[in-house]
Amino acid sequence: MATLTIPVEEKKQTLEQEALITGAEAIAIACKLANVDVVTAYPIRPYDTVMQYISQLVADGEMDCEYIVAEGEHSQFEIVKHASVCGARVFCGSSGVGWMYAMEALTVTPALRIPLVAMVGNRALDDPGAFGVEHNDALAVRDLGWMLTWVDSAQEALDTALIAYRVAEDPRMLVPLAISCDGAFLTHSQALVKIPAAEQVKKFLPRYNRGDLLLHPDNVISVAPQVNEDWVMEIRRQNYGVTERACDVIREVYADFERTFGRKYGNPFFEEYMTEDAEVVLLGMGTMSTPVRVAIRKLREEGKKVGFVRLRWFRPFAGPELAKCLERFKAVGVIDRDFSFGSPNLSGVVATEVRSAMYTGSSTRPPVIGFIGGLGGREVTVPDVETMTDIVFQAAKGKAQPLTQWIGLRG
Amino acid sequence: MGQLFAVEIIYRGVFQKTLAKNITRDIVLAAHNQGKLGISFGRYGDSPERNGIPAKSFAIVANDEQTLEAGMAQYEPKQVDLTVVLDDTLCKGAESWAWYGLQPAHHALKPGHTLIVVSLQDASALLKSIHRREEPYKLGIVKGATSFSGMWVYKDDHTDVRILGAIAKALPEVMSLESVEKFINEKLKNPLKVTSARTAFERFSSVEVKAGEGNPEELFKFGLPRWEDMRCGVSIKGQPQGGPFADAVTGKVGGFRPVRNELFKKYSTRTQRPVVNFSTCTKCTLCWLNCPDAAFDVTTAGTYDTNLEACCGCGICEEVCPVKDCIKMVNESEFHDNNSQWAAYETDKDAYLKWLETTIQKAEPIEKRSHGFRYRGQYQEQVPEALEIARKG
Numbered sequence: 177m178a179t180l181t182i183p184v185e186e187k188k189q190t191l192e193q194e195a196l197i198t199g200a201e202a203i204a205i206a207c208k209l210a211n212v213d214v215v216t217a218y219p220i221r222p223y224d225t226v227m228q229y230i231s232q233l234v235a236d237g238e239m240d241c242e243y244i245v246a247e248g249e250h251s252q253f254e255i256v257k258h259a260s261v262c263g264a265r266v267f268c269g270s271s272g273v274g275w276m277y278a279m280e281a282l283t284v285t286p287a288l289r290i291p292l293v294a295m296v297g298n299r300a301l302d303d304p305g306a307f308g309v310e311h312n313d314a315l316a317v318r319d320l321g322w323m324l325t326w327v328d329s330a331q332e333a334l335d336t337a338l339i340a341y342r343v344a345e346d347p348r349m350l351v352p353l354a355i356s357c358d359g360a361f362l363t364h365s366q367a368l369v370k371i372p373a374a375e376q377v378k379k380f381l382p383r384y385n386r387g388d389l390l391l392h393p394d395n396v397i398s399v400a401p402q403v404n405e406d407w408v409m410e411i412r413r414q415n416y417g418v419t420e421r422a423c424d425v426i427r428e429v430y431a432d433f434e435r436t437f438g439r440k441y442g443n444p445f446f447e448e449y450m451t452e453d454a455e456v457v458l459l460g461m462g463t464m465s466t467p468v469r470v471a472i473r474k475l476r477e478e479g480k481k482v483g484f485v486r487l488r489w490f491r492p493f494a495g496p497e498l499a500k501c502l503e504r505f506k507a508v509g510v511i512d513r514d515f516s517f518g519s520p521n522l523s524g525v526v527a528t529e530v531r532s533a534m535y536t537g538s539s540t541r542p543p544v545i546g547f548i549g550g551l552g553g554r555e556v557t558v559p560d561v562e563t564m565t566d567i568v569f570q571a572a573k574g575k576a577q578p579l580t581q582w583i584g585l586r587g
Numbered sequence: 588m589g590q591l592f593a594v595e596i597i598y599r600g601v602f603q604k605t606l607a608k609n610i611t612r613d614i615v616l617a618a619h620n621q622g623k624l625g626i627s628f629g630r631y632g633d634s635p636e637r638n639g640i641p642a643k644s645f646a647i648v649a650n651d652e653q654t655l656e657a658g659m660a661q662y663e664p665k666q667v668d669l670t671v672v673l674d675d676t677l678c679k680g681a682e683s684w685a686w687y688g689l690q691p692a693h694h695a696l697k698p699g700h701t702l703i704v705v706s707l708q709d710a711s712a713l714l715k716s717i718h719r720r721e722e723p724y725k726l727g728i729v730k731g732a733t734s735f736s737g738m739w740v741y742k743d744d745h746t747d748v749r750i751l752g753a754i755a756k757a758l759p760e761v762m763s764l765e766s767v768e769k770f771i772n773e774k775l776k777n778p779l780k781v782t783s784a785r786t787a788f789e790r791f792s793s794v795e796v797k798a799g800e801g802n803p804e805e806l807f808k809f810g811l812p813r814w815e816d817m818r819c820g821v822s823i824k825g826q827p828q829g830g831p832f833a834d835a836v837t838g839k840v841g842g843f844r845p846v847r848n849e850l851f852k853k854y855s856t857r858t859q860r861p862v863v864n865f866s867t868c869t870k871c872t873l874c875w876l877n878c879p880d881a882a883f884d885v886t887t888a889g890t891y892d893t894n895l896e897a898c899c900g901c902g903i904c905e906e907v908c909p910v911k912d913c914i915k916m917v918n919e920s921e922f923h924d925n926n927s928q929w930a931a932y933e934t935d936k937d938a939y940l941k942w943l944e945t946t947i948q949k950a951e952p953i954e955k956r957s958h959g960f961r962y963r964g965q966y967q968e969q970v971p972e973a974l975e976i977a978r979k980g
Contacts, residue, residue: 289820389820396825404632404685410814
């Protein structure tokens with residue numbers, strides 16, 4: 177009679193481990209856990225730490241994938257596009273102007289229904305050449321059918337990368353997804369991260385299956401032909417259909433993530449901090465959440481009822497839900513780590529989107545003050561947050577405030 | 588609203604792109620000489636930068652600005668007052684690169700209006716190709732060999748002004764002969780061209796085409812799917828591989844026929860077609876191997892039969908065939924069906940070979956074909972001949 181024995185090695189694998197790693201390393205480990213088939217690389221800070229770490233995982237025999245160093249970002253994204261059509265789970269990434277150099281390849285992936293997961297190490301766009309974080313790089317694809325999410329910790333980076341493959345590869349979706357990680361603050365700082373066991377991930381993440389969109393000798397198809405005006409609108413409407421379904425799919429996947437790994441993210445689209453009794457709130461994306469939370473705790477001690485809403489998903493933008501959340505407050509301050517020159521009210525991208533969502537989604541429409549800060553990697557400091565909060569409180573009291581204000585600027 | 592006129596030019600991509608553009612531009616400028624306003628444009632969905640692809644160019648002329656704007660507020664005129672066909676092989680219908688289905692030459696022509704064809708054939712010969720329609724119309728011929736140029740070169744053989752003269756006769760509401768002559772004198776500055784336009788005007792006449800008269804062929808049409816029914820990922824299902832098929836005459840199964848796209852048929856792209864002598868064919872496979880459109884079916888006997896649904900008429904098969912006169916390209920206007928040559932050969936070898944002999948006599952030698960520009964001075968040599976045809980009418 178056979179005896180069932182669990183090998184020691186397998187037992188080990190079922191255990192969650194803890195490690196001190198950067199956000200970039202967390203993404204690399206997620207790629208290993210997701211058993212990614214094809215990775216393309218081309219160096220640019222701060223994304224390059226991900227490619228370095230993946231190459232190390234491959235060299236150490238921990239990860240088995242095709243690792244291709246391209247001659248530039250455009251090829252980097254073209255290669256994974258083609259591999260994905262052939263059924264490979266793919267990973268790619270870039271930063272700043274590198275991401276912009278790949279723009280033509282980035283543009284075509286949503287219509288071709290490529291579930292590419294990319295990491296954007298957010299970096300200021302040239303010129304001036306700068307390494308620091310700004311969100312305009314990833315935001316450049318916001319209207320093209322990409323899903324865009326911002327994370328604020330290495331743990332969230334790892335978890336979101338696993339979630340990203342589930343969402344992007346869902347047969348209802350099949351569109352590219354970029355995970356934005358703030359350069360330096362997240363990509364280059366180490367934190368304690370719980371790394372799930374491969375077995376758990378296997379349960380959570382089924383094999384990538386393109387169905388009859390697979391380019392294969394047994395499924396002969398022609399992809400990306402030239403068409404005329406009789407076809408383009410119908411093709412765009414198909415991608416519009418994906419955006420209609422996106423929020424439901426994301427909710428489902430987060431719920432399953434909680435069931436599988438036991439880590440709770442609550443509302444997938446935005447995270448609320450001390451908002452229950454808040455009179456005013458600040459809203460922002462990415463790692464600025466740390467100084468904001470610290471400042472809020474300090475302001476609360478002074479009796480100022482302020483809260484914070486951290487936007488996780490920018491595309492899809494959970495407009496009605498966010499508007500319902502924000503209309504509870506007397507005023508909202510949106511901190512943009514980006515710019516949208518010439519936009520309505522000359523605000524940043526997020527403030528403009530929030531106002532647009534509030535216009536239709538909220539009956540009360542509290543004032544929305546836009547702040548532009550932290551550009552090019554500049555620190556958003558605790559005193560900056562205090563200043564912004566004061567301005568938002570003034571707006572809440574009905575005192576007119578400029579709709580766009582620069583914070584942390586010399587001058 | 589004032590009076591609005593639309594003139595349509597059906598032409599072949601690359602070879603006649605400049606000619607068609609010149610004619611529509613000249614119509615507007617000549618009409619402007621008598622106080623009218625207008626625009627000229629090429630249909631954007633066409634791909635006139637591809638060899639031989641049927642394409643359209645338009646001139647819209649009105650008496651006042653608002654009427655003109657009403658004419659401009661649509662992608663292309665739904666109805667035209669006059670249609671010009673610059674290559675008589677397009678009388679078999681035009682299918683744009685933009686894939687609108689096979690449209691007859693008079694697709695947009697208003698009932699009772701005139702279809703002008705540049706041709707050396709007569710009306711009864713052309714009506715074997717032009718599809719029949721329910722409404723009567725007029726058919727007029729501008730006698731002349733098809734004027735083909737290249738992308739970078741233009742054969743100035745007076746076809747442009749001869750068409751202008753014919754239009755002034757057929758549709759005097761748009762422009763008078765005086766306006767045309769004034770335009771030529773002032774803009775083209777060529778008195779010889781004035782003569783050509785006037786001669787064309789004087790000689791031009793048209794015949795009435797009755798309802799139901801013409802080519803009875805059923806026009807090839809298809810519907811466009813709804814967005815929900817389209818495959819996603821900008822992808823098209825590939826064709827399955829072909830295989831043996833039943834011979835149309837003997838019923839014997841064998842050979843090889845590739846599966847072809849049911850919707851994409853290339854009839855109207857062709858200005859010439861290969862004619863094959865099956866009795867001298869050595870079955871060397873070169874035509875079949877080199878055909879860029881997989882247009883050849885391998886017959887049960889191992890010969891190669893042109894499938895005319897798939898043939899673009901490029902002539903590569905003729906060029907690679909090592910046997911003298913085994914494959915000859917013959918002008919498309921010599922044919923009025925797309926039937927299998929192999930079937931005809933099998934049915935009656937002697938009759939086929941006899942037909943072949945007379946047919947390939949009509950094949951122009953390669954160096955005289957209307958396609959292409961081969962050496963400097965070629966057009967200058969060809970123009971006097973064209974002018975002679977124009978003079979004789």
